[in-house]
Amino acid sequence: MTIRHHVSDDLLLSYAAGSLAEGWSIAVATHLALCPACRRRLALAESIGGELLETETLADHGSVDDAWASVRRRLQQPMKPSAPARETPPARQPGGLPEPLRSYVGGDIETLAWRSLGRGAYHIPIRTADRETKVRLLRIPAGKPVPEHSHGGRELTLVLSGSFVDGDEIFARGDLEDADASLTHQPVATPETDCICLAVTDAPLRFRSWAVRAIQPFLGI
Template sequence: MTIRHHLSDDLLVSYAAGSLAEGWSLAVATHLALCPECRKRLTLAEDIGGELLDATEASEDVTSSWEAVRRRLAEPVAAEAPRVASGGRREGGLPEPLRSYLGGDIDTLRWRSLGRGAYQIRIPTADSETQVRLLRIPAGKPVPEHGHGGRELTLVLTGSFADGDDLFARGDIEDADASLTHQPIATPGEDCICLAVTDAPLRFRSWIVRAIQPILGI
């Protein structure tokens, strides 16, 4: 498994600081379970944070300190040997902590239809900032074209999807904001299952989808 789309610096630093809402933290932690490179970057972020706390004086320029963190995180990290899946869970199954949130692996889940072969499972969290759901998009099918009222993190767990020239496969995470309007398409051969976290409703182009959006809760 080669992961090409990773966590942003701001998410890693906020996660290391413990300042993310639960929904964002779940997406970050699940990606980290799949991505050795981001686990190393997280360790670096935690180490740098400790150094800055020790070294920063009241008069120090906070902006320059943050830029130093960003430069350090941008440095290449050495590859880590793949880890063997534990507990008898197949390689393509749900990683922790997501598996515990859902109470089981993919083959035990109860999906709710979104229509046209797509399904979702809403995942409750204690924070009021985010909406968290598991999505299953049929192989070869697009999601309705939409924009974003805020941020959306989409982490691929099985299958893959294409978004413009980019391909997102298992472990890849897409970080979208209000500047992006797009229509991702699940690639042929296998349904695409993703963890999606948002902090605002999606903005669908289709009036039909907008009409049923409150019912679907997306």
């Protein structure tokens, strides 16, 4: 499995600082469970951040935000070659769902109580204590598109099984798409199998189809 689309610096640093809302944290933590490269980035961010907070005063940096900006700059610098570290991968999870996501939904993909969205698509809303985001699993039929939409805010889409195409990019297991209000798109599941994703949003999607907009309040998307 080669992951090509990774968590952004701003999300990773906020996750390291413990300041992310629960919904975003679920997406980042699940991506980290699948992505050795981002686990190494997280370890580096935590190490550099701890070093900065221990050795440099706020007077030097002006604020904690400035300190984390310094961490981001160091993360973006090329890493010096070193002997590869031995890394223990996360335990494989039945049904392809890594922790912490598996605990949130309470079972394997095959045993979950999927709810119909129409046209062969299904979803499972995931309850959190977070009032900032909405979190759900999505199951898009093989070869079928998601209705064309833009965004009222941010949307993270993490592929858990199968894959989808968005423009010139393909997103497969472990890949994370990070969309905002500037993007209008219509992802299409690849024809081999259904695409199962974790989706997190902080505002309703903006669908072009009036029919989808009419039922949107009942679907909660």
